[in-house]
Amino acid sequence: xxxxxxxxxxxxxxxxxxxxxxxxxxxxxxxxxxxxxxxxxxxxxxxxxxxxxxxxxxxxxxxxxxxxxxxxxxxxxxxxxxxxxxxxxxxxxxxxxxxxxxxxxxxxxxxxxxxxxxxxxxxxxxxxxxxxxxxxxxxxxxxxxxxxxxxxxxxxxxxxxxxxxxxxxxxxxxxxxxxxxxxxxxxxxxxxxxxxxxxxxxxxxxxxxxxxxxxxxxxxxxxxxxxxxxxxxxxxxxxxxxxxxxxxxxxxxxxxxxxxxxxxxxxxxxxxxxxxxxxxxxxxxxxxxxxxxxxxxxxxxxxxxxxxxxxxxxxxxxxxxxxxxxxxxxxxxxxxxxxxxxxxxxxxxxxxxxxxxxxxxxxxxxxxxxxxxxxxxxxxxxxxxxxxxxxxxxxxxxxxxxxxxxxxxxxxxxxxxxxxxxxxxxxxxxxxxxxxxxxxxxxx
Numbered sequence: 206x207x208x209x210x211x212x213x214x215x216x217x218x219x220x221x222x223x224x225x226x227x228x229x230x231x232x233x234x235x236x237x238x239x240x241x242x243x244x245x246x247x248x249x250x251x252x253x254x255x256x257x258x259x260x261x262x263x264x265x266x267x268x269x270x271x272x273x274x275x276x277x278x279x280x281x282x283x284x285x286x287x288x289x290x291x292x293x294x295x296x297x298x299x300x301x302x303x304x305x306x307x308x309x310x311x312x313x314x315x316x317x318x319x320x321x322x323x324x325x326x327x328x329x330x331x332x333x334x335x336x337x338x339x340x341x342x343x344x345x346x347x348x349x350x351x352x353x354x355x356x357x358x359x360x361x362x363x364x365x366x367x368x369x370x371x372x373x374x375x376x377x378x379x380x381x382x383x384x385x386x387x388x389x390x391x392x393x394x395x396x397x398x399x400x401x402x403x404x405x406x407x408x409x410x411x412x413x414x415x416x417x418x419x420x421x422x423x424x425x426x427x428x429x430x431x432x433x434x435x436x437x438x439x440x441x442x443x444x445x446x447x448x449x450x451x452x453x454x455x456x457x458x459x460x461x462x463x464x465x466x467x468x469x470x471x472x473x474x475x476x477x478x479x480x481x482x483x484x485x486x487x488x489x490x491x492x493x494x495x496x497x498x499x500x501x502x503x504x505x506x507x508x509x510x511x512x513x514x515x516x517x518x519x520x521x522x523x524x525x526x527x528x529x530x531x532x533x534x535x536x537x538x539x540x541x542x543x544x545x546x547x548x549x550x551x552x553x554x555x556x557x558x559x560x561x562x563x564x565x566x567x568x569x570x571x572x573x574x575x576x577x578x579x580x581x582x583x584x585x586x587x588x589x590x591x592x593x594x595x596x597x598x599x600x601x602x603x604x605x606x607x608x609x610x611x612x613x614x615x616x617x618x619x620x621x622x623x624x625x626x627x628x629x630x631x632x633x634x635x636x637x638x639x640x641x642x643x644x645x646x647x648x649x
Contacts, residue, residue, distance in 0.1 A: 228347075229347035229348060229409060230347075231405075232343070232344075232347050232405075232406065232407070232409065233344045233347060233348070233356045233359055233360070234359070235401070235402065235405060235406060236340045236343050236344050236360055237340075237359045237360050237362065237363045237366075238363070238398060238401075239299060239303060239336070239340060239363070239398055239402070240336070240337070240340055240360050240361070240363025240364065240367075241363040241364075241366050241367045241370075241371065242303070242306070242367070242391070242394055242395050242398055243306075243333055243336050243337075243363065243364075243367075244363055244364040244366075244367035244368065244464075245367040245371045245372070245375065245391055245394070246306055246310070246329060246333065246391055246395075247275075247333070247464050248367060248368055248371075248372050248375075248464050248486070249375055249387055249388065249391060250268075250271065250272060250275075250326065250464070250465060251463075251464050251465050251466060251467060251468050251469070251486070252372060252375050252376050252379055252387065252468055252483055252486070253375075253379055253384035253387055253388075254268050254465070254466075254468065254469055255468075255469060255472060255473075255479065256379060256383070256384050257322070257384050260317065260384075261317065261318065261319055261322070263319060264599075264603060265469075265599040265600075265602045265603050266596070266599040266600050266603050267319065267599070268465070268599060269465065269466075269595045269596040269597070269598055269599020269600065269602075270323075270595075270596050270599065271322060271323055271326050272326075272461065272464070272465035272466075272591070272595030272596065272599075273461075273591065273592050273593060273594070273595045273596035273597075274323065274326065274327055274330075274596075275326040275327065275329065275330040275591070276330060276461060276588050276589075276590075276591025276592050276595070277327075277330065277592050278327045278328070278329075278330035278331040278334065279330035279331070279333055279334045279588045279591065280334065280585050280586075280588040280589055280591075280592065281330075281331060281334060281585070282330060282331040282332065282333065282334015282335055282585075283334040283335060283337075283338065283581050283582070283584050283585025283587075283588055284334075284581060284582060284585045285334065285335050285581070286334075286335035286338035286339055286342075286577055286578065286580065286581025286582075286584075286585075287338075287575075287577050287578025287579075287581050287582075289335050289339065290339065290342060290577035290578070290581075294408070295339060295342065295343045295346075295406070295408060296402070296403070296406050296408075298335070298339055299336070299339055299340070299343070299402065300399055300402060300403065302332050302333070302335065302336055302339075303395050303398060303399050303402070304395075304399060305328070305332040306329060306332055306333065306391075306395055307391070307392040307395040307396060308392075309325050309328040309329050309332065310325055310329065310388045310391065310392060311388075311392065312324075312325055313325050313385075313388065314385050314388060314389065334585065334588070335581060337360075337580075337584050338577055338580040338581035338583075338584050339577065339581075340360050341357055341360055341564055341568075341576075341580055342576055342577040342580065343408070343409075344356040344357065344359070344360050345357075345411060345568060345576060346408050346409035346410070346411050347409030347410075347411065348409070348411065349411060350568065350569065351505070351508045351509050352505050352508075352509065353505075353565045353568060354501040354502070354504040354505040354508070354517075354518070354561055354562060354565045355498070355501045355502045355505050355561075357501065357560075357561035357562075357564050357565050358497045358498050358500075358501030358502070358561035358562075359498070360561070361497060361557070361560045361561045361564075362493075362494050362497055362498060364460070364490070364493075364557075365490035365491070365493045365494035365497065365557070366490070366494065367490075368486050368487050368489070368490035369487040369490045369491055369494065370487075371394075372483060372484075372486045372487055372490075373483055373484045373486070373487060374390075375387045375390065375391075375483070376468070376479070376480060376482075376483020376484060376486070377480065377483070378390055379479075379483070380479055380480050380483070411573070434572055434574055434575055435571070435572060435575070435643055435644065437575075437578070437579075437582075439642075439643050440570060440571050440575070440579055440643055441582065443570055443639035443642060443643060444633040444634060444635070444639065445519075445566065445567070445570055445633070445634040445635060445636050445638075445639040446567060446570065446579075446583065446639070447633070448626075448629045448630045448632075448633035448634045449519075449563045449566065449567060449583070449630060449634050450583055450586040450587060451626045451629060451630070452523065452526065452559060452563065452623075452626045452627060452629070452630040452634075453559055453560060453563050453583075453584075453587040453590075454586060454587050454588075454589050454590040454626070455526075455590060455619070455622050455623040455625075455626040455627075456526060456529075456556045456557065456559050456560070456590070456623055457587045457588060457590035457591055458590030458591065458593070458594035458619050458622070458623075459529075459533075459552075459553060459556055459590075459594070459616075459619045459620075459623065460553075460557065460590075460591075461590060461591035461594050461595050462594045462595060462598050462615060462616070462619060463489060463549075463553060464595075465595040465598070466595065466598050466599075466602075466612065466615075467482075467486055467489070467549070468482040468483050468485075468486050469482075469608075469612075470549075470608075470609075470612040471485050471486075471546070473608045474607075474608040474609040474611075474612045474613075475542040475545060475546070475609060476542060477542070485546060488546060488549075488550040489549055489550040489553035489554060490553075491550070491554075492550045492551055492553060492554025492555075493553055493554040493557040493558075494554075495554065496525070496554045496555060496557070496558050497554075497557055497558050497560070497561060500521065500522070500525075500558045500562065501558070501561045501562060503517075504517040504518060504521070504562060504565075513637065514566060514569060514636045514637055515634070515635045515636060515637060515638075517562070518562040518563065518565055518566040518636060519562075519563075519566060519630060519631070519634045519635070519636070520631060521558075521562070522558045522559040522562045522563065523559070523627040523628075523630045523631045523634075524627070524631075525555040525556060525558050525559070526555065526556050526559060526623050526624065526626070526627035527624050527627045527628070528552075528555050529551075529552040529553070529555045529556040529620060529623060529624075530552075530620040530621060530623045530624030530627065531620070531624070532548050532551060532552040532555075532620065533548070533549070533552050533616045533617055533619060533620025533621075533623075534617050534620045534621055534624075535548065536548055536549070536613045536616045536617055536620075537610065537613040537614055537617055539613070545613070549616065552620065556623060564580060564583070564584075566634070566636040567579060567580060567583050567636075568580065569636045569637075569640050570636055570639045570640045570643050570644075571643060572644065594615075594619060597615065597618075598611075598612070598615040601614055601615045601618075602615070
């Protein structure tokens with residue numbers, strides 16, 4: 206007897222699914238917009254570093270110290286992501302964070318001094334620390350586990366978009382109107398986002414905060430509602446968490462050096478003008494954006510077709526970091542400025558693909574209700590890379606025979622460390638194995 210054809214979805218059901226997907230991507234885009242502002246706040250120090258240093262009489266080590274201490278409080282703030290997710294809804298937690306960003310930059314406009322600069326960046330770091338984990342949690346609330354790579358990449362691409370779109374604009378504002386105008390522009394941008402956020406945001410069905418009326422029509426929602434929590438130590442001791450944290454920490458060291466020093470490297474190291482350097486700040490981010498989005502989209506497609514998470518979310522990005530390490534290691538022997546720009550840009554692009562893929566891998570190993578806390582701790586450890594790298598780069602530049610040699614040496618050291626961490630991840634990380642280890646036993 207012939208098997209009857211399956212009936213296609215009713216038109217009303219198709220329309221509902223289509224509207225749900227559009228809304229999911231609309232909410233994800235809204236979250237990514239905040240990450241753009243988040244990264245613009247980080248990147249502005251690199252853009253205004255030279256005029257600020259000239260006005261305040263600062264050397265490279267002092268600017269590097271400000272960059273590194275920012276990531277000290279950024280790391281501390283990251284551990285509060287889980288607590289904020291419990292105390293407040295995502296709507297109010299992210300609104301509070303965005304408001305604080307705008308406020309803490311304003312004192313520097315009134316009293317321009319090294320102490321005020323340092324204090325404002327410390328407070329900014331503390332407020333920005335929980336942001337990435339909360340943004341990913343919000344995005345994951347709209348997407349099932351097998352399809353979280355691309356949404357995570359869209360969130361992470363906010364950093365690239367900030368450097369592609371906002372950084373050149375900030376550079377132009379700094380050159381034409383001064384560094385204070387750049388800070389005011391960011392405060393206004395944050396205020397506009399807050400107004401849109403309050404109007405549009407709602408939480409998705411996959412990680413609902415309100416568990417009194419969960420939408421159990423989705424199997425992943427039912428899992429989130431039924432699965433018990435596990436001890437945090439069980440998650441943090443897994444080889445995937447430890448080796449993954451080391452890998453993203455090493456890549457984040459590169460990111461923080463780019464944020465703090467890349468315009469200065471292009472200007473005083475390679476001889477480009479200040480406006481050219483600020484505009485070329487976008488080059489690594491263009492490469493990073495293209496590689497990040499394409500690799501995450503392919504990874505999601507492969508996972509839905511049965512590929513192993515270890516292959517697409519660990520092995521592929523780790524190999525990208527290995528290639529990045531080799532490129533950066535060769536930087537000191539490059540004498541042509543445009544080739545140096547190309548090496549940094551391509552290496553940066555290959556390395557930053559680890560962020561959305563590793564975040565998605567880490568979200569696999571913990572119960573859904575613990576994603577915010579797990580990612581908060583993971584990203585806080587990641588931020589440790591920013592504690593040392595910007596300051597160490599400043600020290601190396603001050604001690605080098607020339608700024609170009611100093612910056613190239615710093616990039617070489619970062620590339621070597623990142624390559625070693627990539628090898629460790631290739632050997633140790635396995636999300637499927639550690640998911641079974643973490644979730645396979647009941648809570649004691």
